[in-house]
Amino acid sequence: MNGAGIIKGMIETARNLAGSYHDKERLTTVQYPEETLPPVENARTIPFLVYDGGDAAAGLRCTACTICEKECPPQCIYIVKDMAKKPDYLGKMQLHPKVFDIDIAVCMSCGICVEVCPFDAIKMDQVFELSTDDRFGGLLWGIKQLAKPNEYFQKLHRTEASEIDARREQDRRKTQAAAAAKAAVPAPAANLPPPANKGAAA
Amino acid sequence: MSRLDQIFVLTGHWLAGWAPAALRPLASAVLAIACIMAVFATCFALTTLAERKLLGRMQNRFGPNRVGPCGLFQPVADGVKMLIKEDIVPFSADKTLHFLAPIVLTVPIWLAFAVLPFGRNMTAIDLDGGILFFFAIGSASELAVFMAGWSSQNKYSVVGAMRAIAQMISYEVPLVLSTVPVLMLAGSLSLNDIVAAQGTYAFGWLARWNVFTPWGLAGLFLFLIAATAESNRSPFDLPEGESEIIAGYLTEYSGFKYALFFLGEYVGLFAGAGLGVTLFLGGWHAPVKGLEWAPSWLWFGVKFAALIFLFIWARATLPRLRLDQLLNFAWRFMVPLSLVNLLVAAAWYWTGAWPFGGAAPIRWVLCAGLFIFPYHWLGRALRGPLPPPRKYSYAE
Amino acid sequence: MLNEIIFLLCASLTLAGAVAAMMLRNLVHCALCAAGAFAGLAALYLQLDAQFVGLAQLLIYVGAIAILIVFTIMLTRGDEVRPGASIASPLWWVGLPVGALVLACLVGAIMASPSLLRLPAGAVHAPVRKIGEALMNRYVMPLQAVGLLLTAALLGAVAIGLREPRDAESKTQ
Numbered sequence: 183m184n185g186a187g188i189i190k191g192m193i194e195t196a197r198n199l200a201g202s203y204h205d206k207e208r209l210t211t212v213q214y215p216e217e218t219l220p221p222v223e224n225a226r227t228i229p230f231l232v233y234d235g236g237d238a239a240a241g242l243r244c245t246a247c248t249i250c251e252k253e254c255p256p257q258c259i260y261i262v263k264d265m266a267k268k269p270d271y272l273g274k275m276q277l278h279p280k281v282f283d284i285d286i287a288v289c290m291s292c293g294i295c296v297e298v299c300p301f302d303a304i305k306m307d308q309v310f311e312l313s314t315d316d317r318f319g320g321l322l323w324g325i326k327q328l329a330k331p332n333e334y335f336q337k338l339h340r341t342e343a344s345e346i347d348a349r350r351e352q353d354r355r356k357t358q359a360a361a362a363a364k365a366a367v368p369a370p371a372a373n374l375p376p377p378a379n380k381g382a383a384a
Numbered sequence: 385m386s387r388l389d390q391i392f393v394l395t396g397h398w399l400a401g402w403a404p405a406a407l408r409p410l411a412s413a414v415l416a417i418a419c420i421m422a423v424f425a426t427c428f429a430l431t432t433l434a435e436r437k438l439l440g441r442m443q444n445r446f447g448p449n450r451v452g453p454c455g456l457f458q459p460v461a462d463g464v465k466m467l468i469k470e471d472i473v474p475f476s477a478d479k480t481l482h483f484l485a486p487i488v489l490t491v492p493i494w495l496a497f498a499v500l501p502f503g504r505n506m507t508a509i510d511l512d513g514g515i516l517f518f519f520a521i522g523s524a525s526e527l528a529v530f531m532a533g534w535s536s537q538n539k540y541s542v543v544g545a546m547r548a549i550a551q552m553i554s555y556e557v558p559l560v561l562s563t564v565p566v567l568m569l570a571g572s573l574s575l576n577d578i579v580a581a582q583g584t585y586a587f588g589w590l591a592r593w594n595v596f597t598p599w600g601l602a603g604l605f606l607f608l609i610a611a612t613a614e615s616n617r618s619p620f621d622l623p624e625g626e627s628e629i630i631a632g633y634l635t636e637y638s639g640f641k642y643a644l645f646f647l648g649e650y651v652g653l654f655a656g657a658g659l660g661v662t663l664f665l666g667g668w669h670a671p672v673k674g675l676e677w678a679p680s681w682l683w684f685g686v687k688f689a690a691l692i693f694l695f696i697w698a699r700a701t702l703p704r705l706r707l708d709q710l711l712n713f714a715w716r717f718m719v720p721l722s723l724v725n726l727l728v729a730a731a732w733y734w735t736g737a738w739p740f741g742g743a744a745p746i747r748w749v750l751c752a753g754l755f756i757f758p759y760h761w762l763g764r765a766l767r768g769p770l771p772p773p774r775k776y777s778y779a780e
Numbered sequence: 781m782l783n784e785i786i787f788l789l790c791a792s793l794t795l796a797g798a799v800a801a802m803m804l805r806n807l808v809h810c811a812l813c814a815a816g817a818f819a820g821l822a823a824l825y826l827q828l829d830a831q832f833v834g835l836a837q838l839l840i841y842v843g844a845i846a847i848l849i850v851f852t853i854m855l856t857r858g859d860e861v862r863p864g865a866s867i868a869s870p871l872w873w874v875g876l877p878v879g880a881l882v883l884a885c886l887v888g889a890i891m892a893s894p895s896l897l898r899l900p901a902g903a904v905h906a907p908v909r910k911i912g913e914a915l916m917n918r919y920v921m922p923l924q925a926v927g928l929l930l931t932a933a934l935l936g937a938v939a940i941g942l943r944e945p946r947d948a949e950s951k952t953q
Contacts, residue, residue, distance in 0.1 A: 184763035191701045195442040202441045211445050481812070513908050516835040520822075523843025527815060530850050534808055546854070549847060556843075573908050 223339055226306035228286045229295055231328045234271060238329040243303035245270065246279040250295035250304055258288035259295065270301075271350060272357045284328060286312060287321040302346045305335055389679040392419070393505050416508040420497050428650045429459035435696050442700040469639035474536060477636060481535035486637070486644035489528035492521045493648055496655040501579050503668045503681035514575040515567065518659060519560055522614065525648070526552045529623075532645070533633035544632025547707055548623030552614055554714040559610035561722035562603045565729030566594055566663045579667030589673045593666035598752040599729040602759075604664040606722055611656030612695060613714070615649055619702035620710060657691040658684075665691075716766055724758045786827060794820030807853050815846035832908045 201208045212219055235241035246263040264280035295304050307330070314320035336343040387394070396415050403411035433455060437447030448455035473482055499514040501507040511517050526549055533545020567573060570581040584592050594600035613620040623632040634645055661667060665687045668680035705713065728751050735747045797817030801810045818841035825834030890896065915923050 184759060188702065192697060195697060195701045198444050199438065199442045202444060208444050209446060213446070478806075478808075481808075511831065513831045513835050516832065516839065516908075520835045520838035520843065523839055524819070526843065526847055527812070527850070530847065531812065534850075534854070542854070546851075549851075553844075553847065571909075 221308055221338070223341070225308050226291050226293055227310050228289050228291065228307055228312070228323075229284060229304050229328070230307040230330045231282065231325065232303055232305055232332055232335050233329050234332050236331075238325070238331075240268070241332075242278060242325070242329060243270070243301050244279055244282065245276040245301055245303070246282075247277075247300065249298050249300065253294050253298045255292060255294065256288045256290055258285040259283070260285075272353060273361075279325065282325045282328065283322055285322050302350075305339065305342075308338055389504055389681070391679075392503070392681065413508075420508060421494065424497065424651060424654055425647075427654060428647060429463070431650060431654075431692060432462065433458050434692075435699070438693070438696050439700050442697070463643075466640055466643035469642075471639040471641065472636075474538070474636050476537045478535040478537065481531045482636070483641075485528050485532035485535060486641045486648070487528075488531060489525050489648040490644055490651070492524040493652045493655060496521045496652075497658070499575055500655070500658045500662060501575055501667055502658075502684050503679065506668075506681060507576055510576055511574065513573045515563060515573050515578075515659075515663075518575075518655070519556070522652070522655070523556060525652070528648075529633055532637070536633070536636035538636055541633050541635050544623050544635070548616060548633055550707075551616070551620060551623060551710055551714075554711050555610045555613035555620075555718075558606055558714060558718035558722050559614060561719065562606035562610060562725060563659075563663055564722075565599045565603055565725055568726070568729055569594075569733060575662050575667075579662055579669070582666040583669050585673050591666055591669050591671050591673075593669070593671070594664045595666075597732060598748060598755055599725055599732055600664055602721070602725050602728065602755050604660065606718055606725065607660055607664065608691070608694065609718065610714075611653070611660060612698065613710070615653040615656060617649070617653060617695065618699040619705050622704060622707055622710060653692070653695060654688075657688055657695070660691055661687045712766070717762055720762060721755075721759060724755060728755045783827070787824070790820050790823040790827060793817075794824065808850065811846065811849045811853055814849065815842055818842050818846060832911050 198208070232243050233241040234243065246261055248261050248263075251257075251259040251261045260281065260283040261279050262281035263277050265277070267275040268278055270276045291306070293306055296306055312321070332343070332347070336347070396412060396419075399415055400408050400412040433448070436458070437449075437455060440447030448458045451457045451461050473479060496518050498508045499511050499517050507514075529548045529552065530545050533541045533543075533548070536542075566578060570578040572578065572581075582591065582593050586592050586596075590596070595604050612618075616623050624634055634642060637645060661684060668684045670676045670678060670683055731754055732747065732751045735743070735750065738747065794817050797813045797815075797820055800813035801817060804810045804813065818837065822834045822837040822842070825837055828834075
């Protein structure tokens with residue numbers, strides 16, 4: 183019959199109209215900024231520095247090795263080393279950065295800095311609400327803005343963080359076991375010269 | 385409740401009483417004009433908002449809901465935006481025509497409201513040839529479309545204007561023809577008489593609206609399609625289809641002139657809907673005898689809102705018609721059907737004199753059949769042979 | 781008094797439109813001023829309380845004939861007057877005696893007609909119903925003849941439009 187298709191179409195839109203008032207899953211609109219889409223684990227925008235524990239200065243994993251600075255393609259990382267060494271999670275004395283600046287306007291989210299970091303110190307963040315009205319420095323982030331706790335890293339990238347934490351825990355146990363084994367050597371042998379494989383336990 | 389029903393009339397008389405006796409008719413005319421323009425301009429603002437929200441809901445999304453509660457101040461934001469936009473006139477445009485076109489479009493359309501009966505005793509001017517005035521004025525706004533397209537000195541504007549005028553002229557014929565049965569059976573061109581003819585009640589309770597007759601139903605259907613096309617509204621919005629021809633004859637207009645065109649289109653829609661209510665839906669009468677206590681202007685408003693909802697619903701559902709489809713639809717489908725509708729109305733009139741008891745349903749079925757068969761055959765004839773079912777060949 | 785003012789307004793609008801339709805250089809402007817003159821005429825009819833004629837004038841002249849004129853101009857692009865050239869033809873002075881002759885004939889006919897000697901009747905009430913009844917009873921044969929003429933014109937137009945080859949016709953699909 184003529185016009186049957188039009189009637190079917192109008193019924194469909196009427197169903198949409200009525201359904202949109204009582205059927206929550208019809209309206210797929212996410213009303214930003216009151217609602218946000220759930221985050222995806224592998225999303226990435228700009229890097230951030232991970233620190234363990236509560237204190238950003240003491241627990242910062244970064245040892246200012248400057249590998250990321252050298253590998254960054256647009257060269258947006260600027261590091262100045264602080265020559266005073268601090269112990270890391272294994273007890274070994276490491277350098278740490280005095281200045282660690284990333285120009286997030288230049289950063290292209292390639293993630294190369296994350297791939298090359300030997301210390302799991304720099305990871306990709308997912309923040310995107312980065313606009314500022316400060317043209318001359320608002321987009322140059324230093325340690326204070328880049329350092330974020332390990333709990334935050336675990337929330338963002340659960341699998342990666344768990345794997346890294348498990349590995350670090352294992353390393354810590356091995357170091358402690360080695361240190362305990364070293365301290366358990368008997369006292370008369372303390373006068374003997376230190377064993378040749380001293381460096382193997384570190 | 386007749387004081388509530390006549391509240392606008394009484395207020396108008398009281399206000400006009402303040403003017404000196406010689407100027408009283410002028411004062412009451414100015415009051416009527418001001419009232420109509422205020423009401424329908426507000427209606428325009430609310431309709432733009434309602435359209436966006438309803439279109440959104442029909443497309444499974446929210447409409448504007450940021451500006452004010454439920455987006456109620458969105459028309460204000462739109463109005464401010466239109467007012468502060470820069471008015472760009474192309475260098476080689478015909479300046480006088482470019483300036484006059486929006487004015488020549490909007491003025492006749494506002495004039496058309498003068499003859500619509502909005503309630504009991506609420507017609508601004510009770511003309512003897514009310515419908516003729518309405519159609520005459522409506523046809524004067526087509527020149528404005530041409531002026532707009534020509535003055536922009538832009539190929540696409542001219543092509544868009546040609547298409548728009550072709551569409552408007554083609555659909556004027558079914559528009560007028562579909563209202564002729566109403567005039568025939570009411571016996572008058574005056575809109576007040578037509579509304580009065582629909583004021584009696586059949587079976588003691590159901591109003592004798594024209595839409596409850598087969599020719600009235602068909603006539604309303606044809607009238608609404610033609611009114612949609614006259615107002616360049618989807619699915620007949622080829623002249624202003626953004627993906628087809630930028631904006632057709634509106635391309636070179638910005639700022640307030642564009643707002644005037646926009647206003648003209650919507651106000652033309654309101655005028656068409658108002659006429660549809662008057663001719664087919666019983667004007668300001670209540671549908672059943674028990675509901676007569678509600679004010680007459682409220683009934684007009686409810687029916688008017690229902691028609692506007694129908695227009696918005698059609699816009700949300702139907703795709704745009706191509707130019708040749710549009711014109712073929714007007715000339716080959718709607719004009720013959722309007723003529724058939726005339727015959728159906730004549731048949732209804734003659735069978736009205738049947739004296740036997742079960743006359744009403746038989747009459748209805750007979751006259752409805754008299755319309756449905758040509759509708760079906762004409763549709764079949766125009767559709768032509770369907771293409772054979774498609775054969776898909778895939779690369780192996 | 782108000783009647784005279786309105787009459788003067790409408791008449792001057794009509795005359796201005798008609799003169800502009802002759803005198804303007806741009807053809808489209810001329811066409812639109814002619815449409816304005818038609819509208820002025822319609823206003824004059826309405827002022828004489830001839831509702832049907834006035835509204836029909838608007839509907840037909842402004843709504844259809846003016847659009848026909850502009851379409852014709854658009855599709856044919858008649859010769860624009862060259863800038864600097866005069867809009868009057870070289871034989872413009874022939875118009876003076878011809879115009880005077882036509883004026884003399886019109887004035888003579890009006891002065892000699894008996895309608896000037898009749899007392900003005902009361903307001904003539906010509907509602908649309910009376911016109912319809914007259915058309916259907918007394919003037920039904922001229923109406924049918926005009927209908928036949930219009931049908932013939934329509935058929936001619938369709939025949940001209942149909943002359944394109946069959947396969948170029950578009951189908952409603």
